[in-house]
Each structure stands twice: as structure tokens, then as C-alpha cells.
Amino acid sequence: PRVLSDLTIGLSDGLTVPFALTAGLSAFNDTKVVLYGGIAELIAGSISMGLGGWLAGRGEAEFYENTLTATKTLISTHPASIPPLLHSIFSPYNLPPHSLSPIVQSLSKSPHLAAFIMQFHHKLPLSSDRTPLSSALTIAAGYFFGGFIPLLPYFFVSRNRVLLGLAWSVGVMAASLFAFGVGKTVLVGASSEEVEAQGEGGDREKRGWGKAVRGGVEMVVVGGVAAGAAMGIMQALG
Amino acid sequence: PRVLSDLTIGLSDGLTVPFALTAGLSAFNDTKVVLYGGIAELIAGSISMGLGGWLAGRGEAEFYENTLTATKTLISTHPASIPPLLHSIFSPYNLPPHSLSPIVQSLSKSPHLAAFIMQFHHKLPLSSDRTPLSSALTIAAGYFFGGFIPLLPYFFVSRNRVLLGLAWSVGVMAASLFAFGVGKTVLVGASSEEVEAQGEGGDREKRGWGKAVRGGVEMVVVGGVAAGAAMGIMQALG
Numbered sequence: 001p002r003v004l005s006d007l008t009i010g011l012s013d014g015l016t017v018p019f020a021l022t023a024g025l026s027a028f029n030d031t032k033v034v035l036y037g038g039i040a041e042l043i044a045g046s047i048s049m050g051l052g053g054w055l056a057g058r059g060e061a062e063f064y065e066n067t068l069t070a071t072k073t074l075i076s077t078h079p080a081s082i083p084p085l086l087h088s089i090f091s092p093y094n095l096p097p098h099s100l101s102p103i104v105q106s107l108s109k110s111p112h113l114a115a116f117i118m119q120f121h122h123k124l125p126l127s128s129d130r131t132p133l134s135s136a137l138t139i140a141a142g143y144f145f146g147g148f149i150p151l152l153p154y155f156f157v158s159r160n161r162v163l164l165g166l167a168w169s170v171g172v173m174a175a176s177l178f179a180f181g182v183g184k185t186v187l188v189g190a191s192s193e194e195v196e197a198q199g200e201g202g203d204r205e206k207r208g209w210g211k212a213v214r215g216g217v218e219m220v221v222v223g224g225v226a227a228g229a230a231m232g233i234m235q236a237l238g
Numbered sequence: 239p240r241v242l243s244d245l246t247i248g249l250s251d252g253l254t255v256p257f258a259l260t261a262g263l264s265a266f267n268d269t270k271v272v273l274y275g276g277i278a279e280l281i282a283g284s285i286s287m288g289l290g291g292w293l294a295g296r297g298e299a300e301f302y303e304n305t306l307t308a309t310k311t312l313i314s315t316h317p318a319s320i321p322p323l324l325h326s327i328f329s330p331y332n333l334p335p336h337s338l339s340p341i342v343q344s345l346s347k348s349p350h351l352a353a354f355i356m357q358f359h360h361k362l363p364l365s366s367d368r369t370p371l372s373s374a375l376t377i378a379a380g381y382f383f384g385g386f387i388p389l390l391p392y393f394f395v396s397r398n399r400v401l402l403g404l405a406w407s408v409g410v411m412a413a414s415l416f417a418f419g420v421g422k423t424v425l426v427g428a429s430s431e432e433v434e435a436q437g438e439g440g441d442r443e444k445r446g447w448g449k450a451v452r453g454g455v456e457m458v459v460v461g462g463v464a465a466g467a468a469m470g471i472m473q474a475l476g
């Protein structure tokens with residue numbers, strides 16, 4: 001589901017870049033610097049990530065509009081091209097031709113022909129549940145939330161004990177990476193709604209948790225490597 | 239198309255955050271600082287943006303696998319639920335029932351039933367042309383490219399003339415935002431392949447360019463505001 005991808009893009013970026021920045025800023029040995037710099041980057045980053053999501057969503061909406069207009073033009077100016085196009089939709093499924101012709105005939109005359117072609121030929125969902133705005137907000141919120149967590153410890157340690165803050169920040173980030181990994185795996189698993197095999201309910205649960213924990217550990221490793229690389233580069237060049 | 243959305247997310251983020259950072263670093267009045275800091279952020283940012291794209295792509299691939307397994311389980315354990323499910327696929331198109339039954343019968347027995355349900359009920363394309371890796375590389379490349387352009391001027395101005403570099407950087411960024419906006423609108427427009435209305439070829443071209451220029455101007459305004467906000471926040475808090 002697209003909302004999960006948007007959230008993943010925001011969160012994983014948020015859990016890496018801001019953390020690397022705050023770690024770099026901790027060299028100034030003053031939590032105020034870390035906090036101000038961190039929050040500044042967080043707001044700026046959320047704006048620009050949200051903007052990216054909005055523009056991408058707008059592009060997809062425009063693509064849908066263009067394709068719909070083109071499809072309607074095709075139907076009105078090239079009616080002869082419709083039956084072959086409808087046949088091509090079903091050809092991968094090797095259905096016997098006699099079962100196809102009645103549906104092609106009724107579709108060719110149906111007022112919903114354009115919608116059908118959009119859905120099954122162009123494979124563009126009719127009302128995409130993802131508006132550009134919701135995509136933008138999801139990514140921005142993911143980024144802000146992801147970047148804010150590693151900042152939290154710096155609010156609590158005293159002003160000159162930056163290294164303590166950094167240590168806590170690393171721990172907090174590892175924990176949130178793990179939670180993010182588990183949550184994502186569970187959400188991805190749960191969203192395949194058709195699993196009604198009651199009988200298998202039992203071991204599916206056990207298998208489910210094993211996979212979720214693996215997803216969590218993997219996220220910690222991957223996120224940790226990325227944050228470490230980001231931090232290393234910032235230190236080396238900064 | 240997904241590749242365009244990935245590129246948009248990378249490019250627009252790259253054209254905003256690194257620029258804001260370099261503008262902030264120009265306060266040190268030394269192009270070396272701007273260049274090193276800028277390139278460090280650029281590499282760190284591309285890694286973490288690419289990671290986000292990879293994780294999002296993996297999430298979608300896993301979602302596809304789970305749904306496919308669930309669909310196969312449903313077919314084997316609940317054959318009775320298949321005809322109604324197939325009917326539900328076509329119901330939005332108000333097709334006369336008699337034209338539906340032959341296709342429902344042949345589909346129910348077809349070896350491609352699972353593929354059909356994945357495609358038309360779950361609306362998940364069979365082999366998504368977007369692998370997690372290609373998604374990651376597109377976003378990372380977009381970010382790196384977007385962030386590198388505003389850095390270019392700092393290579394050419396002499397070391398202490400940072401403000402000159404900044405001025406050029408603003409100009410270069412505005413130009414690339416415009417080019418990005420035009421390119422996106424043209425690409426989105428061109429990719430609706432079915433437009434064969436030769437007659438309208440002429441004015442569609444004129445309309446096309448007007449829209450593309452508007453897309454470019456809009457991108458400059460939106461990107462400029464975001465970069466300005468990012469820069470303002472960095473300065474205010476930094």
C-alpha cells in the first residue's frame with residue numbers, strides 16, 4: 001500500500017540524516033547547538049521531503065488525467081481499435097475466445113468503457129486513495145517523527161554533557177529502528193486481507209512474529225550502517 | 239509512472255536541503271567549507287534517501303508476495319468464494335450477467351486464476367517493473383544530482399568570494415528547478431501513449447508547451463519557497 005511506502009521513505013530518511021547531523025554537531029559540546037541545529041534541519045528537511053511527496057503525487061494525478069483524456073479520445077476517434085484492445089487485456093489468461101466475445105461486445109457499448117480501460121489496460125486505479133497532499137503529509141510526518149526521536153535525549157541531559165546525550169541518542173535510534181522494522185513487517189503482513197485459512201492460524205502467528213523480529217533486526221542493521229556512513233562522511237569532510 | 243515519482247522525490251529534496259545547507263555554510267566565508275560540508279551532506283543524504291527507496295520497494299515486493307500466497311490459499315481452501323469474487327471485479331461496469339457467466343466459469347478453472355485475481359482484484363501488477371534496487375538508485379541519483387548542481391558555482395569562484403558563489407548558486411538552482419518542472423510536465427504528458435488524434439496534433443503541441451512552461455515556473459516558485467524556508471529556518475536557529 002502506497003501509504004506504507006511513503007511512510008517508509010520519510011521515516012528511514014528521518015532516522016538517518018538528522019541523526020548524523022546531531023552526531024556531527026555534538027562536536028561543539030553544547031546541547032543547545034545540537035538541539036537548535038537539529039530542529040532547524042528537521043523542519044527544513046520535512047518541508048522539502050513533503051514537497052517531494054506532493055510533487056510526485058501531483059505528477060501521478062496529472063498522468064492519470066492525461067491518460068484518461070487520451071483514452072476518451074481513442075474511444076471517440078478510433079472505435080475500431082477498442083475490441084482488439086479489450087481482447088489484449090484478457091489474452092494473458094488464455095481464456096477460450098467464445099467466453100470473451102460476449103464481454104467484449106457489451107463492454108464496447110458500455111458507458112463505463114473508459115473506466116474499464118483505465119483500470120485494466122492502463123492499470124491506473126480510478127480514485128487513487130493517495131492524494132498528493134496526503135502523500136506529502138505522510139512523508140513529512142515520517143521524516144519529522146524519525147528525526148525527532150534521536151533528538152529527544154538532548155532535551156534531558158545537562159547542557160555540557162553532550163556525549164551522554166549522544167550515547168542515549170544512539171540507543172534511542174536503534175530502538176526506534178527496531179520498532180519501525182517490526183511495525184513495517186507486521187503491517188505489510190496484515191494487509192493481505194484474504195488469508196482465511198483458519199486451520200493455519202496457529203503457525204502463521206508463530207511464523208509471523210519470527211518474520212517481524214527479523215524485519216526489526218534487519219532495519220537496525222541497515223539503518224545503523226546508513227547512519228554510521230552518513231556520520232562518518234560528515235565527520236571526514238565536515 | 240513510478241520511476242518519475244521516485245525521481246521527483248529525490249530531485250526536489252536534493253534541490254532544497256543541500257542548497258539550504260550550502261547557503262548556511264557560506265556564513266563561514268570560505269568556499270572550501272561550503273564544498274566539503276555540501277558534498278558530505280550530499281553523499282550522506284543520497285545514501286539515506288536511496289535506503290528509503292529501497293525499503294519502500296522491498297515493502298511493496300513483500301506485500302505482493304503475501305497477497306499472492308493469501309490468494310493461492312483462498313483458491314485452494316475456498317473455491318466457492320471464487321465466482322462471487324470474480325463477479326465483484328466486473329460489477330462496477332454494469333455488464334449484463336449473461337455476458338459474465340461464461341468468463342467467470344472459464345476463469346475459475348484456468349491455471350492463471352491467481353494471476354487474474356492479483357491483477358484485477360488486488361490491482362497489483364504482476365512483475366512490477368520497479369525493483370527495490372532501481373527505486374533506490376533513482377531516488378539517490380535524483381538527490382545527488384539535484385544537490386550537486388547548486389554546488390557547482392563554488393568550485394569556480396575564488397576561495398574567499400563566497401557571496402559570488404552563493405549568488406551563482408541561487409541562479410543555477412532556479413534554472414535547474416525550471417528545467418526540472420518543464421521536463422516533468424513534458425514527460426508526464428508524453429507518457430499517455432494512446433493519443434492518436436492526428437487532427438489535433440497541432441494545437442496539442444502548442445497547448446503542450448504552454449503547460450510545460452507553466453510547470454517550470456510553478457516548480458521554481460514552489461522549490462524556491464521551500465529552499466527559502468529551509469534556509470531561513472537554518473539561519474534563524476543555526
Ligand SMILES: [Co+2]
Pocket residue numbers: 013045049251283287
Ligand atoms: Co531527504
Ligand SMILES: [Zn+2]
Pocket residue numbers: 093094349350
Ligand atoms: Zn496458460
Ligand SMILES: [Zn+2]
Pocket residue numbers: 083087100101104
Ligand atoms: Zn472479439
Ligand SMILES: [Zn+2]
Pocket residue numbers: 193194359
Ligand atoms: Zn479482497
Ligand SMILES: [Zn+2]
Pocket residue numbers: 111112331332
Ligand atoms: Zn452505469
Ligand SMILES: [Zn+2]
Pocket residue numbers: 321325338339342
Ligand atoms: Zn456467476
Ligand SMILES: [Zn+2]
Pocket residue numbers: 121431432
Ligand atoms: Zn495502450
